[in-house]
Amino acid sequence: MEHKDQNNDPDATPKDVKIFDINADDRTTDQTTEGPQLDVHISREFIQQLQKILSDEDTDALFVLLEDFHAADVADILEVLASKERLKLIELLGSRLDPEVLIEIEGEAQDDLYENIPNEQIADAVNELETDDAVYVLEELDDQDREEVLKSLAVDDRVAIEESLSFPEDSAGRLMQRDLVALPEFWTVGQTIDYLRSDDADVPDDFYDIFVVDPGHKPVGSVPLSRVMRTGRDKAIGSIMDPELYLVDVKADQEEVAYQFTKYHLISAAVIDESRRLVGVITVDDVVDVIEEEAEEDILALAGVGGDTALNENIREITKSRFTWLLANLGTAILASAVIGFFDATIEQMVALAVLMPIVASMGGNAGTQTMTVAVRALATKELGTTNALRNISREVIVAGFNGVILALISGVIAWLWFDSIMLGGVFAAAMIVNMLAAGLFGILVPLAMQRSGIDPAIASSVFVTTITDVVGFFAFLGLAALFLLQGGL
Known part of the structure; x- marks a missing residue:
């Protein structure tokens, strides 16, 4: 049940899908995009269709219905369903559940999901997620399940995640990603491009900046990917880098990090430890989640409602x-x-x-x-x-x-x-x-x-x-x- 990107397949054609909008009786399809464009709240008609599939335990129909859904939409569906129907959906999806659902789901639905999928499946999901998302999943587990999942991971991954979990909750260390690109100043643009394109390169799937480090692995500058692509191959990375870096302490509060991103319009920022060594990177997509979370907490707190009481909380x-x-x-x-x-x-x-x-x-x-x-x-x-x-x-x-x-x-x-x-x-x-x-x-x-x-x-x-x-x-x-x-x- 993976989310498919048809833009990468020139032979792919848009599928006929029904668009359910709870705010309107007319179902319309956005002709400018491919795949389902679902509102956050699923319509009654859609839920009734899903409930019948669950009642019949028709897995084939279920996979057809949810085939092109984004993980966030599947999480919304799980949150809308009653507990009994939610557990049935989790059972029918089984190992085909998109790992991204684990980080999109909230409240009581999250408890049901984590408690009713095996730890082996959670471990497989953690292997596919970025470090910050993996940390989010593991910190939601109880101690025994967390230990079992960690033992199932490769040594390098386990050490990285355990170190992230050792940082204070809501800190930059919990928020950062471990996967980044860090290169020395003397590398040329040509070397950099060849490295990034090589099959042996251990680089993240998505990144915005290349960090330039000294021999002690301390950041001294950064280069946007766009600048690398516009510069001749013989230029040294150090000659085109931005020497002014916004560095984030690994123990800094995530609210302070979000403030810095907002104030200075950052796309990404290097995270350093006490020795000022580069240990991770925080990107704007992670900060958007923090800003939303902090704003929600403030609104709920002003009304005397705890920040962890979502609509579908127990x-x-x-x-x-x-x-x-x-x-x-x-x-x-x-x-x-x-x-x-x-x-x-x-x-x-x-x-x-x-x-x-x-x-x-x-x-x-x-x-x-x-x-x-x-x-x-x-x-x-x-x-x-x-x-x-x-x-x-x-x-x-x-x-x-x-x-x-x-x-x-x-x-x-x-x-x-x-x-x-x-x-x-x-x-x-x-x-x-x-x-x-x-x-x-x-x-x-x-x-x-x-x-x-x-x-x-x-x-x-x-x-x-x-x-x-x-x-x-x-x-x-x-x-x-x-x-x-x-x-x-x-």
Whole structure:
């Protein structure tokens, strides 16, 4: 069930395939490309067809149906199916399962796949994958299965993978590929081309740069493949190399690596060890996965959802992850309610306060979330730091102040007309300004404090910002109302 590249076969002709699009009733084929062009989500019609094949255990029909599918599409299918049907599909595919599926699949479907294919098959798949992908597969296995798979590998491959696994999780060492092209400066372009074309050359299937190394195997420059192809054969590699290299420490965090790739528009980067020797390479396709993963984690964390709780994750893990933050929110909600409890006598004297106070807290919470989201993103992209923190804090407070005044005027007039009390409208407007200012201030201060304390700002900021705006909003509104009530103003 290999993905076939018909572009390499001049005699190949496009096959007639059905295109299933969940967003449309019409099935259309993209005439500019060959093979199936599937949406990420498979249509109901397609799944029903597959379910019937699985029920009949018709392996011939199954292989015909999935013959030209990319591994990512097969992974999507496994994730969509119910567990019983998923296990049947895994059984029928057997050894013809594309090894790439092992790195594309996620969540509960990944658990089912890894647990229901033999370790010998996983070892065969690892042999076909690049080092970074092989490491990804092995780190998902339990200790016993990982050891069994490693014993099945050739000595060189096992040593390379074990060394990669020894690096910290989410580090450059886990992310890098071991296969690369490293040549001395004195080689000519002709020697380089002949070497790359020779059958004995141990080079990766896909690469972008040739790294130039000194006798100690320390990188001193790089040459893009395009430059090699445009240069005469007699030129020395050292004379056409770029001496400025972006080097990545093998223990660097993958988020820092992704930031460097984004900032400097890198295609690939050399990875060095403590001795500054070249040990691997990270390419842009690996970094794209990291960027997507980090962005997903931040989005989920801002909502109080753990980063490892995919849609098809098992129920126990999802429940456990969400309960932790829901429990924390329960505590903060009780704290906000305690503030209201201090002013129960004030609320009893005027029911309008109970009607209006959720508005003050809600507007402050929304404003705080806006500021917090921008701050968390700026911290992640390193646009916000200690050098410009004060300037950005001032700006956010000013913006919050302007918005607070405008919203206070609007809401104050509404409260005045609604309850026929200009004093109540004034109290409501003043509380709105106070809470909006607090939202702007703490919306940026909380993420900064979290990062300074070594805590991921995306994880904890939302709980604290919401609590602060609720407490300040209730206290400002009810406190001002109590003050005027005691003076008989209302």
